[in-house]
Amino acid sequence: MTISLRWQSRAGRELHAEQIGDLASLCLKLEVATHPKPGLVSQIDNGAHSDMDAELLCRSADTLTAFFRELAVAGAEGAGMSRLRAIGVAAERAMLAATAGVNTHRGAIFGLGLLCAAAGFRSALGLRKSLGDVVSQRWGDDILSGPISLRSHGAVAARRYGAGGARAEAADGFPSVYDIALPALRAARTRAPDDEEAVRIQTCMTLIANVADTNLLHRGGPEGLRFAQASASAFLAAGGVGFAEWRARAVDIHHAFVARNLSPGGSADLLAMALFVERLER
Numbered sequence: 001m002t003i004s005l006r007w008q009s010r011a012g013r014e015l016h017a018e019q020i021g022d023l024a025s026l027c028l029k030l031e032v033a034t035h036p037k038p039g040l041v042s043q044i045d046n047g048a049h050s051d052m053d054a055e056l057l058c059r060s061a062d063t064l065t066a067f068f069r070e071l072a073v074a075g076a077e078g079a080g081m082s083r084l085r086a087i088g089v090a091a092e093r094a095m096l097a098a099t100a101g102v103n104t105h106r107g108a109i110f111g112l113g114l115l116c117a118a119a120g121f122r123s124a125l126g127l128r129k130s131l132g133d134v135v136s137q138r139w140g141d142d143i144l145s146g147p148i149s150l151r152s153h154g155a156v157a158a159r160r161y162g163a164g165g166a167r168a169e170a171a172d173g174f175p176s177v178y179d180i181a182l183p184a185l186r187a188a189r190t191r192a193p194d195d196e197e198a199v200r201i202q203t204c205m206t207l208i209a210n211v212a213d214t215n216l217l218h219r220g221g222p223e224g225l226r227f228a229q230a231s232a233s234a235f236l237a238a239g240g241v242g243f244a245e246w247r248a249r250a251v252d253i254h255h256a257f258v259a260r261n262l263s264p265g266g267s268a269d270l271l272a273m274a275l276f277v278e279r280l281e282r
Helices: 010-032 054-076 081-098 106-125 131-145 153-161 165-171 175-191 196-210 214-237 246-259 265-281
Strands: none
Touching (some): 010 054, 010 106, 054 081, 081 106, 081 131, 106 131, 106 165, 131 165, 131 175, 175 196, 175 265, 196 246, 196 265, 214 265
16 A cells, blocks of 8 residues: 655654653653552552552553554554554563563553554644554454464453453554543543543543443453443542542452452553544644
8 A cells, every 4th residue: 555645754753753752651651640640550559459659660661662652653654554563562561671561551652552543643644533443444354364362461351351452442442542531531621620640540440330331341341341430430430530538448449459459451452542643632
């Protein structure tokens, strides 16, 4: 497929790709800097994770910056899925080397990485499509037909329980980002206009309540997923971050997740992706 690029120089592509990569890494760090998120790592505690903390997650995010930039350049140059996948594999190796083998951001490498590539592609061609549409239309078929990771807990849970998982989410243009997370971000700002952390917590709770998170399925099976969704739904039904004592209630839910060893890592990735998309599409 021949593509006519708007940018005339590689230097121009790399400059914009640097901004895209930096933003992707920042959004991963914003997710970490959010507390309380049920079962998830923050600067306050490690949630349901015994093998990672906020410092490790931020180190991982810094390590991935260069690869997010590379994915944006590849997208701008019209790369196919095979090239994007190769960059993703290299990113995962670098992540594991930086974290002594801990899987901090495998899901984010896939989802956020595709959005970085889409941002580069969209800018190069001057398109007005959403990033999700770019991913679905340009790489969707190859995402579904590509090799399946046998190491990913989320992928194993998706196969075991018949959930769509990250591949289906990406191939469909990230409906959980566009139909759930972004509306939640906008609505939360009317409830907490001066508290961006509260906005992120409300959005995370909305994702947990509405997404079949394969990380929850891996850790708790269908019962764990139902518990997580019911807990988040009850928080939202009580007013979410608009409720006067919302933070104490969110902390209680967080502790309940930790007690059950539940961690909605897929929702955490989707939150970071939504923050990224919002800033590029605002």
